[in-house]
Amino acid sequence: MSPEAAAAASANVTGLLMYGTAKQHDRSRFPWHESIEKLWTTKWEPLVRIGAYPFDRWSQHSDFEAIMTSLATKHAGVSANDFDEDEWASHFLEPGAAILRQAQEYDAQGEREKAIETYLRSAAVFRIGTYPWFGHTSRSQAKAKTWQLDKLAYESAMSTRTSLGRLDEYRFETVDIPFNNAPPCSSALVIPAYVTAPKPPAKSTRVILIIGGLDLYKTGPLQMISEVCDMGYTVVHVDMPGTGDCPITGKGTEDDRALWKSILDWIDEQKGPRGWSEEGIYAWGLSSGAYHSVKLSRYERQRVKEVLVHGTASHYTFNADWLESADHLYYSVAYWSSIAKAFGYHDKHEFARECQRYSLLNQGLLDRPGTRLTVINGIEDSVVPIDDSILLSSRGTGATLLLFAGEDHMGLPSAEPFLKTFWRSRLT
CATH class of the missing domain: 3.40.50.1820 (Alpha/Beta hydrolase fold, catalytic domain)
Structure with missing residues (x-):
């Protein structure tokens, strides 16, 4: 359905602030649907810098810059809308796993505060690897693995005991x-x-x-x-x-x-x-x-x-x-x-x-x-x-x-x- 046809279909709805109004069909403010590169440059890159949703304060800009650049380069001009789930998750799996291994090393060495921060840093990567949806009916093996690693990283962080760390x-x-x-x-x-x-x-x-x-x-x-x-x-x-x-x-x-x-x-x-x-x-x-x-x-x-x-x-x-x-x-x-x-x-x-x-x-x-x-x-x-x-x-x-x-x-x-x-x- 074209934007014009959709607007006509909902034109009988009155007194509303969004549904059935011109705003519903105004795509001009949302360029990130055009390509993965624009998703990163126009929306996600500013958000990860301040730790805002879908990121958090444990998300590191350098981690996501590398991952999103890799995705955008491999899939130049391709929108992230309805992107292949396995292909998406696969770009987050190894970077997240590498950070998780570093967290486990810190943990084994008794560096608990570093371990917690690094566990949560890896969880942040895995979390975007399951974006925008994962559930038990998912057909994506890569997302299923990413979800399990996300939980492992998060639960490890929350279960690690420190003398000074906030999570303690x-x-x-x-x-x-x-x-x-x-x-x-x-x-x-x-x-x-x-x-x-x-x-x-x-x-x-x-x-x-x-x-x-x-x-x-x-x-x-x-x-x-x-x-x-x-x-x-x-x-x-x-x-x-x-x-x-x-x-x-x-x-x-x-x-x-x-x-x-x-x-x-x-x-x-x-x-x-x-x-x-x-x-x-x-x-x-x-x-x-x-x-x-x-x-x-x-x-x-x-x-x-x-x-x-x-x-x-x-x-x-x-x-x-x-x-x-x-x-x-x-x-x-x-x-x-x-x-x-x-x-x-x-x-x-x-x-x-x-x-x-x-x-x-x-x-x-x-x-x-x-x-x-x-x-x-x-x-x-x-x-x-x-x-x-x-x-x-x-x-x-x-x-x-x-x-x-x-x-x-x-x-x-x-x-x-x-x-x-x-x-x-x-x-x-």
């Missing part, structure tokens, strides 16, 4: 949560999770369930996790359906109900033994994970005290014309095929034909009562239209909205001070 202030463990009443489509009967807690523990620490996004799995948001752990929270971090280690995709609209119940049951069981607060659990959905956090707010409204919905899809995203547009807007690469795979579709066109069944409005979920929602995003979001966030304020039990002018997806970096204030305020 946290208790970290990997857990397999029993997946009770798992649907037949589930690839496993456990739900892998990470638990990160402050050390020494508070008398009664409150729990935040973080739900990862389309491309940011439980090895990713350490900076966010460390900030809330420093406040005294314990974080239970899981991958959203269709990504990372989650044993189900998003294909069955009711399949995740048992997933969230199993996770919350396990948290409830652990409250006494671990000294966790008996108060309700908080949830924080990141990007595509925010969509699942809205579902959680309806399914488990009695047990979840509040949900921070950070950059969500809810309704307008699930239109074929939006999916086609999103491949040329703010997201770094192809959004359409990536989100389709998270929902269990390897054919993006099949997903486009079926996508309206995943609208939370069409499912009737938005009009059900739910727990308290705080919704934040950037007004210029063009990964998912900002209208999906605004819609939550007028449905069901409503939502508190905080929308950041001039910012795109998730409202970053302007949202960062608010996030700190928000989580501190919930401790009073």
Whole structure:
């Protein structure tokens, strides 16, 4: 569908800020879809220098400059959109493995601080090697290997003990949560999770369930996790359906109900033994994970005290014309095929034909009562239209909205001070 035809198809939508407007079809601000070289020079190179998403403070510019230059040279003029998954991951595997070996050498020599920093540096490389999507239905052997090495590097960093290192202030463990009443489509009967807690523990620490996004799995948001752990929270971090280690995709609209119940049951069981607060659990959905956090707010409204919905899809995203547009807007690469795979579709066109069944409005979920929602995003979001966030304020039990002018997806970096204030305020 041409941009003109798509614009005509959505012209009957009025009163919206992004979906169905000229902004949906304006590709002029997003040159990085033209080639891998432009992805690096116009978007990623500036971001890696400041350690901003999809990178972090452990990402080294020189590592990514070498990898992206190699990719761009070998595939001159080729877009990263819908790029071959094995070919993409293969360029990150050996550089990441070399850094991982260096970290292991530091570890063996007792240089713990260097080992931690280098483990996390290698994890940053592996993480982009799985970008923009990996899940248990992936057909890419290279990405599967990259994901396993990403976890190895991250878990090694979090488990290494030092005398001075910041990560020594946290208790970290990997857990397999029993997946009770798992649907037949589930690839496993456990739900892998990470638990990160402050050390020494508070008398009664409150729990935040973080739900990862389309491309940011439980090895990713350490900076966010460390900030809330420093406040005294314990974080239970899981991958959203269709990504990372989650044993189900998003294909069955009711399949995740048992997933969230199993996770919350396990948290409830652990409250006494671990000294966790008996108060309700908080949830924080990141990007595509925010969509699942809205579902959680309806399914488990009695047990979840509040949900921070950070950059969500809810309704307008699930239109074929939006999916086609999103491949040329703010997201770094192809959004359409990536989100389709998270929902269990390897054919993006099949997903486009079926996508309206995943609208939370069409499912009737938005009009059900739910727990308290705080919704934040950037007004210029063009990964998912900002209208999906605004819609939550007028449905069901409503939502508190905080929308950041001039910012795109998730409202970053302007949202960062608010996030700190928000989580501190919930401790009073």
